[in-house]
Amino acid sequence: MSSFKVTFGILAAGLMLSGCMQATTYEATNTAAFKPHDKELLAKTTYVKTPVAEPFRRAIVEYHRKEAAGSIVVDSDNHYLYYVLNDGKAIRYGITVGEEAMAWSGIAKVGSMTEWPAWHPTPGEISRLGVPTFVAPGPDNPMGSRAMYLYSGGKDTLFRIHGTNQPEYIGSSISSGCIRMTNEDVIDLYNRVKLGTIVVVLEPKHGDSPYKPQMALQGGGNGNY
Numbered sequence: 001m002s003s004f005k006v007t008f009g010i011l012a013a014g015l016m017l018s019g020c021m022q023a024t025t026y027e028a029t030n031t032a033a034f035k036p037h038d039k040e041l042l043a044k045t046t047y048v049k050t051p052v053a054e055p056f057r058r059a060i061v062e063y064h065r066k067e068a069a070g071s072i073v074v075d076s077d078n079h080y081l082y083y084v085l086n087d088g089k090a091i092r093y094g095i096t097v098g099e100e101a102m103a104w105s106g107i108a109k110v111g112s113m114t115e116w117p118a119w120h121p122t123p124g125e126i127s128r129l130g131v132p133t134f135v136a137p138g139p140d141n142p143m144g145s146r147a148m149y150l151y152s153g154g155k156d157t158l159f160r161i162h163g164t165n166q167p168e169y170i171g172s173s174i175s176s177g178c179i180r181m182t183n184e185d186v187i188d189l190y191n192r193v194k195l196g197t198i199v200v201v202l203e204p205k206h207g208d209s210p211y212k213p214q215m216a217l218q219g220g221g222n223g224n225y
Contacts, residue, residue, distance in 0.1 A: 056094020077207025111151030
């Protein structure tokens with residue numbers, strides 16, 4: 001094979017890969033938006049503050065689906081939550097999601113929102129995990145700094161988007177079905193959403209990874225839910 005063909009082949013492969021990647025701008029935590037109570041409780045946390053791996057850090061990314069600006073899309077396959085912006089952009093957060101048998105998918109709305117919530121484990125969690133029936137709000141509460149409760153058909157689905165005291169699991173599938181974010185990221189998201197915000201949780205195998213761009217061609221909803 002001639003050197004020209006080798007060079008051309010490498011160049012073509014490079015162009016193909018560059019066309020597949022999402023443009024990514026990572027965002028530092030904006031603690032200026034935190035309330036004094038948030039800063040106080042976050043300073044009292046005793047869990048290990050494991051840094052989130054780079055692929056799951058909060059970032060502004062190009063967004064190619066069709067959901068309306070202001071909506072949330074959860075990609076459990078790839079452990080991302082997107083808050084849709086205007087102009088083909090979204091804020092992408094890394095998340096912890098449920099094990100496959102405990103995952104939920106569908107279209108919901110944010111039906112309730114709480115700062116530094118208490119934890120009321122479901123009967124299944126109490127039986128499976130051996131946890132108490134109630135855990136008071138606090139810096140090490142498993143619900144973290146914020147909770148957004150997902151409703152469908154006017155009923156509580158019992159699934160939430162909430163903080164965590166286990167940031168080391170961001171990017172994993174180990175929860176009881178809820179969508180966990182770092183306490184800093186969930187405060188950031190909470191400050192952007194409102195009651196009634198649409199939440200689209202994609203079905204398994206319908207994820208939209210920046211490293212599997214063919215999934216982008218499947219499109220999405222039109223925001224009229």
